[in-house]
Amino acid sequence: xxxxxIKGRFIARLKGGLFQSHKYFLSNPLLLSIMLLTYxxxxxxxKKFASFYEQAYTALFQKHDALKSGYRxxxxxxxDIYEFSRLFSAFSAINYNKRSFRFSVVDAIEAVNHxxxxxxxxxxxxxxxxxxxxxxxxxxxxDGLDLAYVHxxxxxxxxxxxxxxxxxxxxx
Numbered sequence: 001x002x003x004x005x006i007k008g009r010f011i012a013r014l015k016g017g018l019f020q021s022h023k024y025f026l027s028n029p030l031l032l033s034i035m036l037l038t039y040x041x042x043x044x045x046x047k048k049f050a051s052f053y054e055q056a057y058t059a060l061f062q063k064h065d066a067l068k069s070g071y072r073x074x075x076x077x078x079x080d081i082y083e084f085s086r087l088f089s090a091f092s093a094i095n096y097n098k099r100s101f102r103f104s105v106v107d108a109i110e111a112v113n114h115x116x117x118x119x120x121x122x123x124x125x126x127x128x129x130x131x132x133x134x135x136x137x138x139x140x141x142x143d144g145l146d147l148a149y150v151h152x153x154x155x156x157x158x159x160x161x162x163x164x165x166x167x168x169x170x171x172x
Contacts, residue, residue, distance in 0.1 A: 009043070013045065022045070031150075034060065035052075035056070050157065050160070057085065058081065076136075077128045077132050079124060087112075089119075092162065102147070103148075104146055105145075109127065112130060
């Protein structure tokens with residue numbers, strides 16, 4: 001139900017070369033929807049992937065619900081966009097280090113507990129954080145009885161963000 005004008009401009013951009021340059025991303029309907037959401041917010045798709053993922057994260061975190069007539073998903077944590085990103089980045093780095101893209105809820109809670117220690121987010125419910133990552137921010141999806149990243153590229157983006165933002169000792 002997005003604005004027809006935005007859809008028209010987005011389709012024109014797709015036909016004008018955006019599809020070829022972002023084909024791997026646009027071949028997934030969910031990621032295509034995220035790209036449309038991002039485009040609708042900024043009227044642009046950045047050429048640098050890091051900038052695109054940052055815009056996509058912002059759109060998912062705070063603007064996605066705003067487009068739905070004032071509807072706002074209930075959150076189980078009170079983390080702001082930066083705090084959530086810091087904790088999700090640590091969570092992603094821990095899972096990436098274990099080579100885990102998909103994990104049980106028990107393993108996910110263990111990873112969140114570890115991420116809370118290294119990110120300084122100790123006063124957050126691990127279960128609440130996972131619920132927010134799945135239901136409110138939509139970075140994780142249910143995959144059978146397990147959880148998985150909505151797309152592996154989001155995990156990689158947040159791992160790179162974690163490394164970039166970490167102190168030198170942690171980076172090593």
